[in-house]
Amino acid sequence: xxxxxxxxxxxxxxxxxxxxxxxxxxxxxxxxxxxxxxxxxxxxxxxxxxxxxxxxxxxxxxxxxxxxxxxxxxxxxxxxxxxxxxxxxxxxxxxxxxxxxxxxxxxxxxxxxxxxxxxxxxxxxxxxxxxxxxxxxxxxxxxxxxxxxxxxxxxxxxxxxxxxxxxxxxxxxxxxxxxxxxxxxxxxxxxxxxxxxxxxxxxxxxxxxxxxxxxxxxxxxxxxxxxxxxxxxxxxxxxxxxxxxxxxxxxxxxx
Amino acid sequence: xxxxxxxxxxxxxxxxxxxxxxxxxxxxxxxxxxxxxxxxxxxxxxxxxxxxxxxxxxxxxxxxxxxxxxxxxxxxxxxxxxxxxxxxxxxxxxxxxxxxxxxxxxxxxxxxxxxxxxxxxxxxxxxxxxxxxxxxxxxxxxxxxxxxxxxxxxxxxxxxxxxxxxxxxxxxxxxxxxxxxxxxxxxxxxxxxxxxxxxxx
Ligand SMILES: Nc1ncnc2c1ncn2[C@@H]1O[C@H](COP(=O)(O)OP(=O)(O)OP(=O)(O)O)[C@@H](O)[C@H]1O
Ligand SMILES: [Mg+2]
Numbered sequence: 260x261x262x263x264x265x266x267x268x269x270x271x272x273x274x275x276x277x278x279x280x281x282x283x284x285x286x287x288x289x290x291x292x293x294x295x296x297x298x299x300x301x302x303x304x305x306x307x308x309x310x311x312x313x314x315x316x317x318x319x320x321x322x323x324x325x326x327x328x329x330x331x332x333x334x335x336x337x338x339x340x341x342x343x344x345x346x347x348x349x350x351x352x353x354x355x356x357x358x359x360x361x362x363x364x365x366x367x368x369x370x371x372x373x374x375x376x377x378x379x380x381x382x383x384x385x386x387x388x389x390x391x392x393x394x395x396x397x398x399x400x401x402x403x404x405x406x407x408x409x410x411x412x413x414x415x416x417x418x419x420x421x422x423x424x425x426x427x428x429x430x431x432x433x434x435x436x437x438x439x440x441x442x443x444x445x446x447x448x449x450x451x452x453x454x455x456x457x458x459x460x461x462x463x464x465x466x467x468x469x470x471x472x473x474x475x476x477x478x479x480x481x482x483x484x485x486x487x488x489x490x491x492x493x494x495x496x497x498x499x500x501x502x503x504x505x506x507x508x509x510x511x512x513x514x
Numbered sequence: 515x516x517x518x519x520x521x522x523x524x525x526x527x528x529x530x531x532x533x534x535x536x537x538x539x540x541x542x543x544x545x546x547x548x549x550x551x552x553x554x555x556x557x558x559x560x561x562x563x564x565x566x567x568x569x570x571x572x573x574x575x576x577x578x579x580x581x582x583x584x585x586x587x588x589x590x591x592x593x594x595x596x597x598x599x600x601x602x603x604x605x606x607x608x609x610x611x612x613x614x615x616x617x618x619x620x621x622x623x624x625x626x627x628x629x630x631x632x633x634x635x636x637x638x639x640x641x642x643x644x645x646x647x648x649x650x651x652x653x654x655x656x657x658x659x660x661x662x663x664x665x666x667x668x669x670x671x672x673x674x675x676x677x678x679x680x681x682x683x684x685x686x687x688x689x690x691x692x693x694x695x696x697x698x699x700x701x702x703x704x705x706x707x708x709x710x711x712x713x714x715x
Contacts, residue, residue: 417548418583422596422639423573432586508547508568 347406394492401441441493529690582632
């Protein structure tokens with residue numbers, strides 16, 4: 260389905276010319292970003308090359324155990340990153356880990372069960388990476404929003420608790436709005452996809468020489484699967500994450 | 515913030531008096547377990563409140579907060595919310611009327627009412643739970659003199675009609691003596707005056 264392309268290191272090095280443009284802009288306007296640019300270039304080269312070899316090895320072995328191990332590592336790093344972005348949420352680690360794992364498992368499971376992709380490393384690794392990456396962003400955005408909603412809604416939440424509501428009932432509005440904010444970005448970009456921007460998969464497939472219609476079909480499959488995984492991740496992260504703000508006695512935790 | 519406070523709150527109306535920052539709101543929040551003390555005990559009818567279901571406690575000793583915090587929806591939605599949590603139905607009109615609001619308020623959007631009207635809706639939705647004790651945090655702070663007298667009359671009426679007990683926080687010594695048979699004074703987190711004993715509304 261996908262025509263193979265082969266790029267030499269020379270072509271990759273040539274792309275550094277554009278990095279030089281970025282460095283020139285930074286120096287010229289004294290944006291003081293040269294150091295960060297340098298770090299970004301070196302890190303992207305090292306990390307992607309390393310990942311390339313790992314993935315190559317996993318493709319060669321075609322072992323589902325290795326695939327599972329790689330996906331577990333992605334969940335772990337994704338959780339750490341999301342945890343760092345949602346620092347205002349007490350005890351967010353487990354909600355995030357569960358959100359990413361469930362979103363990944365369910366999405367990949369469905370995609371395989373429906374016969375969209377075969378259960379092979381070549382498909383599971385890239386799709387899994389996308390799913391977990393998007394689930395991570397959604398969980399971080401939703402939990403961040405949850406922290407904002409709760410700190411701006413203290414009066415109403417406590418007034419609701421004072422009427423004999425449980426923590427869950429008192430947090431319901433905040434949880435719903437956070438869930439929405441976790442999902443809305445992808446929904447909006449799905450609405451404008453192809454009109455305002457070309458999504459990455461499609462770009463990659465076109466560059467690799469695929470027929471445009473194939474590129475579109477694969478992109479649709481991925482976008483629609485991501486909608487499901489982002490929804491799962493947001494709903495799990497928020498409906499487990501709100502508990503961190505409350506005590507067992509249905510009190511808002513002091514902070 | 516509160517230290518060495520030991521008091522017994524009997525039936526009827528008690529006023530909690532003291533300057534800003536004295537810890538009056540904090541004490542009310544301890545009484546319905548919106549917060550817990552670092553040390554010490556609070557008894558309600560002889561039982562440690564930590565042994566009660568906090569939700570049940572909050573229905574029996576219901577707090578009307580210092581700042582109005584209406585839930586989304588109409589005044590009637592606000593009144594129905596508490597009882598609906600335990601599957602009870604209420605007469606919205608009766609609750610509004612007890613709080614001094616006419617039935618015409620039932621369908622008005624609570625968030626668009628004046629602060630004084632909102633405070634009365636907060637009172638009405640607490641009354642809908644038929645609590646044994648009302649914990650009122652400065653129920654007239656947002657009101658002009660006329661409206662304040664109206665609320666004071668409403669509260670006096672309420673005690674007479676329903677037999678509910680009250681703890682009323684106020685800055686105003688005059689209001690304290692008009693509303694309450696007992697006055698407890700707080701200053702800087704300590705009792706300034708008042709009977710000693712174990713707290714038990
Ligand atoms: N969650 C909290 N953490 C730390 N300090 C707090 C907290 N809540 C209140 N305080 C402090 O405790 C003191 C007592 O506050 P409280 O709200 O009980 O006063 P108050 O007597 O109700 O005053 P006012 O008449 O202004 O409402 C204040 O100095 C306040 O800043
Ligand atoms: Mg106060």
